[in-house]
Amino acid sequence: MHIILVGLNHETAPVELREKLAFADNLLQTPLTEITNSKKYDSINEVVILSTCNRVEIYAAVDDKVAGLNDVKQFLVDYHAIQLNDFEEHLIELADAEVVQHLFEVSSTLKSMIVGETQIQAQIKHAFEAAREFGTSGTVLSTLFQNALSVGKRVRHETEIGEHSLSVSHAAVMHLKKQLHSLSGKKIAMIGSGKMGRLAINALIKNGSDDVLLVNRTKSKAQEIADELDLTAYDYSNLEDCLVAADAVISSTGAPNAILTVELMQRVMTARNFRPLHLVDIAVPRDIENDCNNIAGVELVNIDSLQAGIDQNRQKRILEMEKVRTIVQQEVTNFLEWLESLKVKPLIMDLRKFAEEIREKELSRVYRKFENGFSDHDSELLQDMTRRIINKMLHVPISQIRAEAVSGNEPEMRTTVKNLFGL
Secondary structure, eight states: OEEEEEEEETTTSOHHHHHHHOOOTTOOHHHHHHHHHOGGGTTEEEEEEEEOSSEEEEEEEESOHHHHHHHHHHHHHHHHTOOGGGTGGGOEEEETHHHHHHHHHHHTTTTSSSTTOSHHHHHHHHHHHHHHHTTOOOHHHHHHHHHHHHHHHHHHHHOOTTSSOOOHHHHHHHHHHHHHSOOTTOOEEEEOOSHHHHHHHHHHHHTTOOOEEEEOSSHHHHHHHHHHHTOEEEOGGGHHHHHHHOSEEEEOOOOSSOSBOHHHHHHHHHHTTTOOEEEEEOOSSOSBOGGGGGSTTEEEEEHHHHHHHHHHHHHHHHHHHHHHHHHHHHHHHHHHHHHHHGGGHHHHHHHHHHHHHHHHHHHHHHHHTOTTOOOHHHHHHHHHHHHHHHHHHHHHHHHHHHHHHHTTOHHHHHHHHHHHHTO
């Protein structure tokens, strides 16, 4: 049995091409069952489809590597009605150890656009669960993907690869969380509802914020987001009131000039009785005049200050990547050893069958010698004792059989075992 991978990702193909070959994550039943049930792709024994915005990858267990790779490529052509010449040069085609290495690096985020992001773990889990639900993942791929998820879990628990933010929006939220000690119960004003603002809102909610005031130049645009996330939306006519009420502010608009001026903030802080207010400006050009930092009670952080921290975080992640690679290599080795051991599974089953037949035959002889038979309790004791004897006698031989298979000595070892036990 071999494992193969055919796919493309953000490193090998533009988004326009990835979109053409993508599979809707809520409609995986059709492609999964089509590739495994159609006689046209009869080399495919098991399959899992991992389709995200950054990658489209088909993992398959096959008997013949070349036939399997060709069948997966033909499936992509047929399913998406696209010519092979349109995408073949962008494909990655891997087999066996290369596939295991690749998937474990994906699950550990080493191959993500942003190393350390956590979304890929959920995506891998979804792909695996879909294949398991529709019956297209057998022993090999199920074990592979379960191990991949374990790799991701080990990386999260044993390293700090995801602890150091590389996103300006996330860094802004982490700064406020540190300054306020907790975001729960704090009123946060978010000025601007563009991409950066949306990312900041998501980070606020994820980190426990339960009272976000969304302020935008036009209320209608903010209202759409507010309705979706159960927030309160305001336009600029309510800006000053929101600033007076807030414990902290994140500003990210596309305004050409500062919207939080010294004059405005002096009025706001007077109305607050100079109760402390944390301002984070992640806009370019800046939304908040720099001299606001000189007003009593105001603490202002801009994008340059956050960027310095992000650069430090990037270096920390680079250092953590070596720890991640060590974990990945350990897990790759463990899985490949397990995969090699599958070659001798039939031999081990034959050996167990041989021992079990002897056990049952000898027990039958014992039963016949006792006219009154055994009580159910005594019979169960005999059954349990003889099973334990067999298991203990076979434990070392079976362990050695697996070890020899992993070492590449499977043919010689198979012959020896068969000769020794007359299998």
